[in-house]
Amino acid sequence: MEQAYLSGANRINREIRIGIGAYMEKETNRTLNELLVKIFNNMLDMEERAIITDEFRDITNNDMHIIEAIGIDEPRRMSDIASRLGVTVGTLTTNMNSLEHKGYIVRQRSENDKRVVLVVLTEKGKRAFFHHRDFHKKMIKSIVKDLNEDEMKTIIKGLLNLNEFLTTI
Secondary structure, eight states: OHHHHHHHHHHHHHHHHHHHHHHHHHHOOOOHHHHHHEEEEEEHHHHHHHSOOHHHHHHHHHHHHHHHOOOOOSSSSSSHHHHHHHOHHHHHHHHHHHHHHTEEEEEEEESTTTTTTEEEEEEHHHHHHHHHHHHHHHHHHHHHHOOOHHHHHHHHHHHHHHHHHHHHH
């Protein structure tokens, strides 16, 4: 009788642990989802407030990401920029017209192939590029400031998993 009682108690304890585990998993998932949504929204808002200063009030966050995709290394083909941003060249052309009009970029034909349009940042565009890059450096620094190496690896793994999920939808 005592043996049956103990085995029943063990079963109940196991069911309680399973129930608590399922509850904790549900709560963890809910918390992660809420955090991801809040972080996404906060990043968009914060980035806009941090990046669009008096000097760069004539462009949008989207324009800043185009400037980032152009980069400062060498002239970049329109098709390469569009590919990096995941948009069509036609969509990008509209934005480029605006950025060129505002003095952030210059478009020029390739010396080797006149059909190819190359884009370079002007000095104003380079200032915007560095301003945007500095914002992202500060953001990364704030994320990793108190993490040890194992925690860094865990965050990177989680973000890689999230990116993989987002790119396969």
